[in-house]
Amino acid sequence: MQPELKSPVRVRFAPSPTGYPHLGNIRTALFNWLFARHYGGKFILRIEDTDVARKVEGAVEAILDSLQWLGLDWDEGPYFQSQRLPIYRETGHKLLEEGHAYLCYCSPERLEAMRQEQIKRKQPPKYDRRCRDLAQQEKTRLQATGITPVIRFTTPLEGETTFHDLIRGPVTFKNDTLDDFVLLKSDGYPTYHLASVVDDHMMAISHVLRADEWLSSTPRHVLLYQALNWQPPQFAHLPMILGPDRAKLSKRHGATTVTEYQKQGYLPEAVVNFLALLGWSLDDRTELLSREELIKHFSLERVGKTPAIFNKDKLEWMNGVYLRKLSLGEFVQQALPFLDRELPKSVERPLDKTYVSQVLSLIQERAKTLVEVPQLASFFFLDELQYDTGLLLSGKLDAKSAANAITIASQKLEEVMTWDATALESALRPLAAELNLDTGKFFGLLRVAITGRTAAPPLFQTMAVLGKERCLKRFNAALQLLSTYSN
C-alpha cells in the first residue's frame, strides 16, 4: 500500500461550510495532514461551498480556526468551489456533448413524488430516467417551456464498477444499482460528485482520504473519471466516528465541535493525540505520541476498519497528562485567560502574575481541563469564602473543640515569622498531638477554614501561597461562623 512514488503525494481536506466542524471532520483532516507530512507531500484545503441553501454563516471561519488551533497547516488553498463555477460548467457540457450526460427537465416535485411512491412500494428510490432518451421533438418542446434543466450523468446500465480502496481492498458495485445522478444543478452550481472529481483531477490529488460515508458514492466518481478519461486518485475510506448512540456524529450529539473543545480547555496537542488514536494505532501499547512521532509513524496500513465511538473520559485523561507535562510558565499562560474570564468580577484585575503562578503550581496536577482551573483555584482569590459551616465539623468535632483548635493554631501562627510551607508545618504539626487530635482531623479542620472545602491542595503549601494575613483572617472568619453555629 505504498503510495505511488512516481507522483507526489497531494491530499486534500474538503469540508463543506454547512456546519461547524466536529471531531469526525477534523479527524479526517488530521489523517490527511499526517499522511501528507509523513510522505513529504502537500496538504490542500478546499471549501466545498456548492450548496447555497445550506451554507452556514461563520462555518468557513470555524473550519480555518479549528485547523489552525490544532496546528494542521495547509500548503495550498483554501480554494473555494463557488469561485470555480465555470470549470464545472465546462466539464458538464463536455460530458453532455460526448454523450456521457443528458439534460433533465423533471421538476423537483415530480422527482419527490416519484421517490415517495418508490419508497411506498419498497422499491429502491431512483431516478426513473424519463429524460434519458427523449425524442428530439420532445426535447425541443421542453426547451421551449423555459424550464432550466439539470445535467445528469448517463450511468451505464450494465456491468459493474470496481475500485481498490487502500483500507478496504477491492469494492465492487453493480452499475444498475447506481442512479443517473445530477452533475450540474439548475442554479448553475455543480453537485459534490462533479465538483470534487473535477477539482481532485485539476489539483492533481493523489490520494482521497475521506470518511466511510463516501464509500457508496465512489463508484459514481470512478465512472466519472472514466467518462472524462482521467486517471482517478487512490481512495481510502476512513472508519467513521460515531456518537455515543452509535449513530453518525451530528449536531444532535451536543458539544462535538472542535471550537467547543478549545473553549472547554483542552490542549491542541492532546486533541491531536487523542484523535489520531481513533482509527489508527502504532502498536499494542503506545498511547502518548507527540506530533512529530505521529508524523513519523503514520501509515494507512495501521488505520482500522471499524467505526469508533469517541470516549470522552479518555480524552480528559489524556488532556490531564498533557496539562501536567507543561512547564509552570506554559501552564500559567494557558490557564490565565480562563481565570480571567471565569473568576468572579469582585476579584481585582489584572490578576497578579506572580501570585497566579504560585497558585497554579498547586493546581496544575489537579486539573483535567483548563476550564476547571478557576473552580479549583477560586478560594485563592476570593476575599470571603462562602461555605457550609457544617464542613468545619466534618471531622466529627464539636463546635467548641473546633473553635478551640483554630484559636490555638491561630495564636501559634501569629508567631511564625518565615511564612513558608516548612515553617508552617513545624509550627502546626506538633499542635495536633497537643490538642489530642489526629492529624487528619486537625489539618482537615484547618483546611476547611482556609479553603472553604474538604478537597484542596496540600494545606501548608496552600497557606504559604495565601500569606499570613489572609490565613489569619480566614481563621477568624471560621471562628465567627462557629460561634453562631446552632448548637
Place this chain on the structure above:
RNA sequence: GCCCCCAUCGUCUAGAGGCCUAGGACAUCAGCCUUUCAAGCUGAAGAUCAGGGGUCCGAAUCCCCUUGGGGGCACCA
C-alpha cells in the same frame, strides 16, 4: 426495500494460522503513598474473540451462511 461496509473487554484498541491460558489504555473497584484531593505505584474485575458451519495437524486470524451494527440510495455534502 435495495446497495455497500464493518464485527476482539463498557469505550479506544493490539492481534496479519501456532508466540493467545487473547496484550495495552481509559473508565470501574481494591490496596499502597498521604493532612484531604489530585498525581503516582500495585493489584482485581472485565472479551465463551457476535453465532453457526467449513478449510487446516492447528483459527480471533482464511472461506461461507446467519445475526447485529453502521453508511448510502437528493437539483446535500
